[in-house]
Amino acid sequence: MWNNVKALTAAIVFLGATSLLAQDAAIPPGAVNINLPDNSPLALKSFTMADSRATARGAALALDLHMSATLVNNGPYRIHGVTLRVVAQEVTLGGKGSVTYPSLNVGPGETFQVRIDMQLMRPSQVTGGPLVQVDLDGVLFQDLSFFGPDRLNSRRTMTACEKEAQRDREHFKRILAQAGRTGLQREMLESMARQSEVSQLAVTVKRTGRAVTSAAIAPEHDAEFAFLEFPDSPVKPMNGSARISGNEARTPRIEVRNRSNRPVKYVEMGWIVSDPSGKQYMAGSLPSADTDLILPPGQSARLLQETTLSFSAKGQPVNVSKMVGFVNQVEFADGNIWVPNRQNLDNALLLKVLPPSAEEQRLTDIYRKRGGLDALVAELSKF
């Protein structure tokens, strides 16, 4: 009897595996459409979609797309950043993302490689036509001029990255000039140690109200922000709060005042949370709305987002005990961008929770993986 049951189970397993394997299929390159405008400074040199597959998983269809492309700078200017917009609207309703390559240094006629790995899930089979559309959202040049439709505010994102990159390269160049190679090496080691010690939260963001989780049973209350102030910041945080319930923070709001003499059109606050044991984490950022903010000198405005953030670490909810905010980015109406300087960031709390900039991460990677101090000094001398 038991032998018969085992034989029957094996037969069922075999039939199930056969039917599932039959639903696994390669995705052809035509499934991804790359659209670069005719007057784009970038051109597509080559493109592959190796190992891209569609697989049935239960009642759903999983699409694993691995795109690799080589782009060439056809323009006359050196490129320092590129953002691609990735839309899978036909496959997943509202599926939209962006892939940004900051800290580039691509001269005219030079090429660089980009990779985009995507995973799409939808409940049924896909009909014909491209699954994913990849568009150029923006190109940032060395002189901070910009090309592209900028539908995802990539100009601001890449300009802020470039400002941080200039700041950090200058910082490391100054250390090299003042303390020599030994000083630069010590700074690299300290940076790597800080990067390894930063604790990250797993955060889920929903646009609606409170999530139905274990935290839903916790009573909700208003928690006030404390603020780190930077003397040279063009914007001063005045007050702020969020609705807190266990490991969820809802509808964060911060009032800021423009203390500069120029109109401001975008403000982004950094947001740090502490758990009941006092451990601190970088929770995220609270930006102003993407449009319609013009903050004249001396005026105040409120940054408000109708979202709910849920925090966890290592699979366990992280209850929010205290919150600290700081000004992380300001864009003036003329397009100039302010970011905190290295002295502002040399703060005990920020050093513990703030990840390094993209450029600092790139430079430490060069030091760690591509030839040590010689390679780093050579890279700094390119700028």
Next chain:
Amino acid sequence: MKHPSQEVLALHAGGDLGWMARWKTARHLAGCERCTAEVGAFARFRETLPQLNQIPEVPWNRVAADMRANIRLGLAAGECVRSSDGPLRDSPLFTGARATLALASVLALMVTGLMLEGPAPSMASSNEPMVQATVNGIQSRSGDQAFGLMHSGARSVTYTVGAQGTLGARYTDPETGNVTMTKVYVE
């Protein structure tokens, strides 16, 4: 040499093994004196069993008579409660055992499918649009639809959260060496 168990030898002595097991055991016995002796002992013991009826200390015959009487009583009681105009079917379509077997088969098929399917990208029970980090990427999800940008192979990934409904990941691409920043949006 691996010897058959005592149970197998006992069943062989009584001729109660299946044909395959009987053939395998007989092959073994042809070359094993020890097991042959065991089988012989079991056979001799079986021959003594009928004589136990005659052991005066154990009233086997009386016990057997009592059991037979009880069985007859039970059958008679069953006849009394059975409906006269609705004879029970001898082999109904769905007995309890058959239904259990059918359900077990369906369950086995479902479990097998889930095991073969592997860890699918996480699907929330909630239909609310959300963004979240997954094992190797970041994902925007609404119900059973999901859009993810992956960073497989990246060693150190920094996540950035925008309270307006964005989630970003920053990492050094292990193949190109470029710093790469991906972002998904709650729609």
